[in-house]
Amino acid sequence: xxxxxxxxxxxxxxMRFGGLVALDSFSLEVHPGDVVGLLGxxxxxxxxxxxxxxxxxxxxxxxxxxxxxxxxxxxPAEINRAGIARxxxxxxxxxxxxxxxxxxxxxxxxxxxxxxxxxxxRKAAQHSITSFIGAARDLCxxxxxxxxxHLFDPAGAFNMIDRRRIELCRALLGEPRLLLLDEPSAxxxxxxxxxxxxxxxxxxxxxxxxxxxxxxxxxQVIERVSQRCVVLNFGKKICEGSYREVxxxxxxxxxxxxxxx
Numbered sequence: 001x002x003x004x005x006x007x008x009x010x011x012x013x014x015m016r017f018g019g020l021v022a023l024d025s026f027s028l029e030v031h032p033g034d035v036v037g038l039l040g041x042x043x044x045x046x047x048x049x050x051x052x053x054x055x056x057x058x059x060x061x062x063x064x065x066x067x068x069x070x071x072x073x074x075x076p077a078e079i080n081r082a083g084i085a086r087x088x089x090x091x092x093x094x095x096x097x098x099x100x101x102x103x104x105x106x107x108x109x110x111x112x113x114x115x116x117x118x119x120x121x122r123k124a125a126q127h128s129i130t131s132f133i134g135a136a137r138d139l140c141x142x143x144x145x146x147x148x149x150h151l152f153d154p155a156g157a158f159n160m161i162d163r164r165r166i167e168l169c170r171a172l173l174g175e176p177r178l179l180l181l182d183e184p185s186a187x188x189x190x191x192x193x194x195x196x197x198x199x200x201x202x203x204x205x206x207x208x209x210x211x212x213x214x215x216x217x218x219x220q221v222i223e224r225v226s227q228r229c230v231v232l233n234f235g236k237k238i239c240e241g242s243y244r245e246v247x248x249x250x251x252x253x254x255x256x257x258x259x260x261x
Contacts, residue, residue, distance in 0.1 A: 009065045010049075010053070012061065013049075015059045023049060023052065023235045032208075032211055036229070037229040048235075054076055084176055098152045140166075143199050164188065181215065194224070197224065229245075
């Protein structure tokens with residue numbers, strides 16, 4: 001039976017940039033374990049929605065609740081601690097740093113970063129880092145054992161698909177309950193994209209309460225992994241349903257192909 005309380009509940013969220021309405025009273029509910037595909041033409045508001053949910057943008061109106069907690073207008077660090085993590089369209093790894101250093105950045109909400117703690121509780125700090133190395137290695141091994149075996153190599157030494165895997169691990173090490181994936185296929189071949197998404201779905205099956213919202217232009221990926229799709233156009237939701245339902249919707253066809261579709 002579906003849980004009555006959604007993991008994420010966004011109601012009438014509006015985001016403006018001057019006179020431009022990037023999100024227009026957008027509403028969305030995501031329950032634990034949902035995999036939702038967020039679709040729409042370029043400029044339709046998909047990434048803006050991610051930026052609003054993660055606190056990079058402060059919306060003009062609406063409500064955003066996560067697990068019953070009000071996140072409207074909260075700073076990104078607080079939203080991350082609440083259990084929301086994301087990836088970005090472009091690679092955000094620090095390529096000159098090691099894989100481990102990059103992962104450490106993503107797990108800041110699990111580590112005690114206080115100056116006094118790290119100066120005077122050295123054994124506890126060392127134990128924390130040692131435990132984190134083990135957790136990082138275990139997680140990376142689930143995506144590619146080679147990454148786990150080269151945890152202290154520079155991130156720039158890895159190919160594109162493994163860089164994407166490292167970014168996913170960085171997001172997942174904080175143990176989020178909601179993962180926002182913004183075009184994970186960017187810069188990869190079809191085969192690499194399918195391999196990466198197989199990794200993601202395998203991880204989600206082993207962590208069935210993890211919810212995922214996926215922005216992706218590869219329709220085969222959306223069809224393959226999503227349980228439900230939501231379509232945006234000019235910041236407004238124009239359709240919601242299964243993949244087959246939304247791709248047959250006249251409003252969706254017009255948004256992607258024009259009035260003559």
